[in-house]
Amino acid sequence: MDTGDGRPTDAALAERRRLINLAYRMLGSPGDAEDAVQEAYARWYALSAARRRAVAAPGAWLTTVVSRVCLDVLGSARVRRERYVGEWLPEPLPDRTEWPGGSGGGSADPADRITLDESVGMAFLVVLESMTPAERVVFVLHDVFRYPFPEIAAIVDRTPAACRQLASSGRRRVGAAPAPDPGQAHQAGVVRRFRQAWESKDIEALVGLLDPAATMVADGGGLVGAVLRPVEGGANIARYLVLMAERAPGLTLLERTVNGRPGLVAQRDGVTATVAALDLVDGRISRIWAVRNPEKLGRWAASAGTC
Structure with a gap:
C-alpha cells in the first residue's frame, strides 16, 4: 500500500511502537503517550505528499515532533500537578x-x-x-534511547553542550536513588x-x-x-x-x-x-x-x- 508520496505506508507507521515507548518514559502515562504519538502522526499526514517525500528519515522527523509535544505536555503538567489533590x-x-x-x-x-x-x-x-521537563526529555533521549547529543540538540533546540549538562543533571538525580x-x-x-x-x-x-x-x-x-x-x-x-x-x-x-x-x-x-x-x-x-x-x-x- 502507498501513502501517495511514493513511500510505503509502514515506513512511518513502523515507528509507532518505538515512539509510544519513548513518550511513556517522558510522560509517565500511556494515555498521554498515545496522544503525543497521535499528534505527531496527525502532523505527518497533514504534510503534502511532496513535503513527506522530502523527509529523508520519517522516524527522525516523528521523534522530533513527539519529543517537542512531550516537552510542552510536561511543562503544562507541572502547573496541573500543583493543583493535584495529594501525591501524583x-x-x-x-x-x-x-x-x-x-x-x-x-x-x-x-x-x-x-x-x-x-x-x-x-x-x-x-x-x-523530579526532573525539569528539559532534563527529562534530554535524559530519556540520550541515556535510555541512546540518541547522540548533536541529534538531541536539533530536537530540543538547544546546543549539544547544553544537552550534555541537562543529561548529566538528570543522571545525578538517578544516581542518588538507592539501587x-x-x-x-x-x-x-x-x-x-x-x-x-x-x-x-x-x-x-x-x-x-x-x-x-x-x-x-x-x-x-x-x-x-x-x-x-x-x-x-x-x-x-x-x-x-x-x-x-x-x-x-x-x-x-x-x-x-x-x-x-x-x-x-x-x-x-x-x-x-x-x-x-x-x-x-x-x-x-x-x-x-x-x-x-x-x-x-x-x-x-x-x-x-x-x-
Whole structure:
C-alpha cells in the first residue's frame, strides 16, 4: 500500500511502537503517550505528499515532533500537578499479557505495547518526575534511547553542550536513588510473604519485611480515599496497612507484575481498587507506590484470578 508520496505506508507507521515507548518514559502515562504519538502522526499526514517525500528519515522527523509535544505536555503538567489533590504517581503498567483488548487479554494493537524493562520501573519513573521537563526529555533521549547529543540538540533546540549538562543533571538525580534488588525471583518471594502478612494482619511480619526507613506514597487524585502525604517508617506503614485491611474487609490481594517488577493488586468484587508497585533494597521493601486513582487503573480491568 502507498501513502501517495511514493513511500510505503509502514515506513512511518513502523515507528509507532518505538515512539509510544519513548513518550511513556517522558510522560509517565500511556494515555498521554498515545496522544503525543497521535499528534505527531496527525502532523505527518497533514504534510503534502511532496513535503513527506522530502523527509529523508520519517522516524527522525516523528521523534522530533513527539519529543517537542512531550516537552510542552510536561511543562503544562507541572502547573496541573500543583493543583493535584495529594501525591501524583505515574500510571502503572500491567504485564503485557494482561492489557485489555484483543484475544487472550492482550493489546489489540501490538504496536501500542510498552516494553517492560528497568526504564519503566516505578522507582525510575518517580525519579524522572523530579526532573525539569528539559532534563527529562534530554535524559530519556540520550541515556535510555541512546540518541547522540548533536541529534538531541536539533530536537530540543538547544546546543549539544547544553544537552550534555541537562543529561548529566538528570543522571545525578538517578544516581542518588538507592539501587533496587535486581533478582525477580527473590523479589517475588518477598512480595508473596508481604501479601500473606497483610492478609493475616500480622504487624510483626510486615515490619520484618519492610525497611525501617521505608516510605509509602498513595495517589488517589482526590477521587478516592488515600493518605495525602507519604507514610514514613516500616512500623508506621505496617500499622497503616493493617488499619486499611480492617476498614476494607473483602479485599482480594493478587500478586501481579507492575511496571515489569513483582507487585500487588487489591480488588473488591473483581474491580481493581489499588495497584501497588514495590521496591526492594537489601531484601526488604523500601518503597511502596500505591496508585488508587481510578483514572489511572483502566488498563487493570482485565487483571483477574488469584495467586
